[in-house]
Amino acid sequence: MRGPSTPLRTHAYVLRLTPYAESDLIGQILTQDRGRISVVARGGRRSTKRGLVLLDYFLCLDLHLDYKNAGDLHAVREAALVEDHTALCSNLGSHLVASCCTELCLLAIQPEQPGERLFLLLRYLLRGLAAGQPSATSYLVFLAKLLKILGLGPPRDRCPGCGLGLTQGGVVHQGELWCSACVPLAQTQPVLDLASQTVLQTLFDRTPGQLRDEGLHTRPADPQLREALECLLLPHLSAPPKSLRQLREYLQRPR
Structure with a gap:
């Protein structure tokens, strides 16, 4: 028996389509008002009805839904295009970063968890990539801001094991920054020196607009810092992101 529904209009990005x-089509979408929710687009794979053909990645959509209870599958009634960033698919770097960050949004929050800040972060990323911001640096900023939204950073300036200050940098281990005495160095563990720690603090402290005004998006991305941010984030996701390996391979190519 179908439960009651109420009309809901919201802006949203598609995170996954099945x-x-x-x-x-079954979609996982990130809405500005209700966080991550599940929707169904009846006839969405072949219908020419208004809206259903627009359900796709890298689009900001104005959706009209039949919203049921939290956790239910909500029906898409109409959809209008707000912003189209599908042109990112024509550039490999931008496409890989946009795809990976979209998947990170899917894995970072639970259904119905408040997601307005995450919605705005994804919008900022897609707009920045579309405006020509370097993909590697845009990804770096996204990782730092996602950690902050999730309440996971910046890393403490003292080792969680011995309590001593990280005056010589630190080793990323189990989602935190440790001193090398407590966590012996290994090739699989990224290390943050003091300079990288300073940049990381800046990424957390500044707003995206301030980072843009200070020209951070035009600077080369620090591979050491990117690896550290990934290691800080991954333990807190609901599953390993499938798109991360391909993005890493691209970012590691000589430029």
Whole structure:
């Protein structure tokens, strides 16, 4: 028996699409008002009805939903295009960063968890990439801001094991920054020196607009810092991101 529903209009980004039955689509979307929710677009795989053909990645959509209870599957009734960033697919670097960050949004929060700040972060990323900001640096900023949204940073300036100050930098281990005495160095563990720690603090402290005004998006991304941010974030995701390996391979290529 179908439960009652109420009309809901919200802006949203598609995080994941799954074909369902012969012609429907199941979508995980990030809304500005309700966080991550699940929707169904009846006939969305072949229908030409208004809106259903627009359900795709890298689009900001104005959705009209039949909203049920939290955790239910909500029906898409109409959709209008707000912003189209599908042109990012024509550039490999921008496409990989946009895809990976979209997947990170999916894995970072639980269904119905408040997601307005995450929605605005994804919008900022897509707009920045579309405006020509370097993909590697945009990814770096996204990682730092995502950690901050999740309440996971910046890393403490003291080792959680011995309590001593990290005056010589630190080793990323189990989602935190440790001194090398408590966590012996290994090739698989990224190390943050003091200079990288300073940049990391700046990424956390400044707003995206301030970072843009200070020209950070035009500077080369620090591979050491990127690896450290990934290691700080990954233990707190609901699953390993599938798109991360391909993005890492691209970012590690000689330029």
